[in-house]
Amino acid sequence: xxxxxxxxxxxxxxxxxxxxxxxxxxxxxxxxxxxxxxxxxxxxxxxxxxxxxxxxxxxxxxxxxxxxxxxxxxxxxxxxxxxxxxxxxxxxxxxxxxxxxxxxxxxxxxxxxxxxxxxxxxxxxxxxxxxxxxxxxxxxxxxxxxxxxxxxxxxxxxxxxxxxxxxxxxxxxxxxxxxxxxxxxxxxxxxxxxxxxxxxxxxxxxxxxxxxxxxxxxxxxxxxxxxxxxxxxxxxxxxxxxxxxxxxxxxxxxxxxxxxxxxxxxxxxxxxxxxxxxxxxxxxxxxxxxxxxxxxxxxxxxxxxxxxxxxxxxxxxxxxxxxxxxxxxxxxxxx
Ligand code: ASP
Numbered sequence: 122x123x124x125x126x127x128x129x130x131x132x133x134x135x136x137x138x139x140x141x142x143x144x145x146x147x148x149x150x151x152x153x154x155x156x157x158x159x160x161x162x163x164x165x166x167x168x169x170x171x172x173x174x175x176x177x178x179x180x181x182x183x184x185x186x187x188x189x190x191x192x193x194x195x196x197x198x199x200x201x202x203x204x205x206x207x208x209x210x211x212x213x214x215x216x217x218x219x220x221x222x223x224x225x226x227x228x229x230x231x232x233x234x235x236x237x238x239x240x241x242x243x244x245x246x247x248x249x250x251x252x253x254x255x256x257x258x259x260x261x262x263x264x265x266x267x268x269x270x271x272x273x274x275x276x277x278x279x280x281x282x283x284x285x286x287x288x289x290x291x292x293x294x295x296x297x298x299x300x301x302x303x304x305x306x307x308x309x310x311x312x313x314x315x316x317x318x319x320x321x322x323x324x325x326x327x328x329x330x331x332x333x334x335x336x337x338x339x340x341x342x343x344x345x346x347x348x349x350x351x352x353x354x355x356x357x358x359x360x361x362x363x364x365x366x367x368x369x370x371x372x373x374x375x376x377x378x379x380x381x382x383x384x385x386x387x388x389x390x391x392x393x394x395x396x397x398x399x400x401x402x403x404x405x406x407x408x409x410x411x412x413x414x415x416x417x418x419x420x421x422x423x424x425x426x427x428x429x430x431x432x433x434x435x436x437x438x439x440x441x442x443x444x445x446x447x448x449x450x451x452x453x454x455x456x
Contacts, residue, residue: 158425160442161188163319164367167196168439169448175321176441185321185329186225193243193331196317204315207240208279209335211286214342217277220334220349221246226327226359230256234349236263238274243333289339316348318365320421330355330363346370352380361387362423368416372403382420392420393428400430404455
């Protein structure tokens with residue numbers, strides 16, 4: 122058991138280590154770290170703006186669930202973001218189909234998969250959680266539910282996405298290699314990828330999470346990845362912590378990745394060690410596949426300590442609390 126003072130000391134030490142290992146992003150390394158709550162963390166560099174939005178709710182003492190929904194709606198709405206939400210790249214038949222899920226501190230959860238024509242799948246997922254007896258709606262049923270709930274039906278295939286799709290059709294080569302082109306990955310060169318997974322702890326210490334994506338670009342029509350699957354792309358247990366994932370969803374699903382990370386934290390693993398072990402399971406089962414793909418996990422525990430780990434270099438995550446807004450790069454990767 123830690124008292125408040127000890128907890129602050131311990132969190133700061135943990136965060137210092139994280140910051141030291143992230144010297145590539147100068148700001149992260151130079152800020153005095155403090156892993157206090159409320160806190161919000163999210164995947165990739167677009168997590169910075171998403172966290173800022175989530176923070177507006179958290180700093181007012183609002184609920185983590187409201188914060189994560191509001192936060193991930195920012196990349197969902199971003200017309201320059203082709204991996205999440207309304208400007209996401211289509212599947213190989215030209216359909217933009219989106220996946221999202223959300224989970225609160227009571228273990229309630231909602232999800233939509235392969236939903237089309239709706240720009241904010243995370244908000245539909247929340248309504249599935251709150252207004253239906255179900256956890257998950259897919260495809261046409263999800264769109265129908267969204268329209269019944271007042272969401273606008275839109276054509277989400279932007280001219281830019283259509284151009285990229287038509288270019289892809291010339292070879293129609295489906296090679297789901299993700300993120301390792303990430304040498305260009307740096308602040309100012311944003312939105313190359315991926316899924317936004319966000320985890321927040323509010324002032325009451327309650328944890329919620331959200332995860333939303335357009336999935337793999339040019340995927341098979343009907344393909345669903347890890348992101349809308351509770352336990353794979355996202356999992357929250359208010360007693361322990363939360364986890365979320367990004368990268369090649371098939372490998373995350375095979376290992377029920379986010380649930381695994383939370384269960385490892387329950388056993389005493391730190392967030393980073395839990396993420397590392399989950400990544401390691403993927404590598405152990407399919408070493409040859411793992412060499413050529415990216416999967417990253419991000420986790421937070423009940424104390425507000427956070428960590429991440431990815432198969433490949435290049436994964437980043439954003440952190441925001443009363444002390445800072447940073448972009449961190451996990452210190453190590455397997456390749
Ligand atoms: N995990 C997502 C999926 O497989 C994609 C990503 O994070 O890049 O659909």
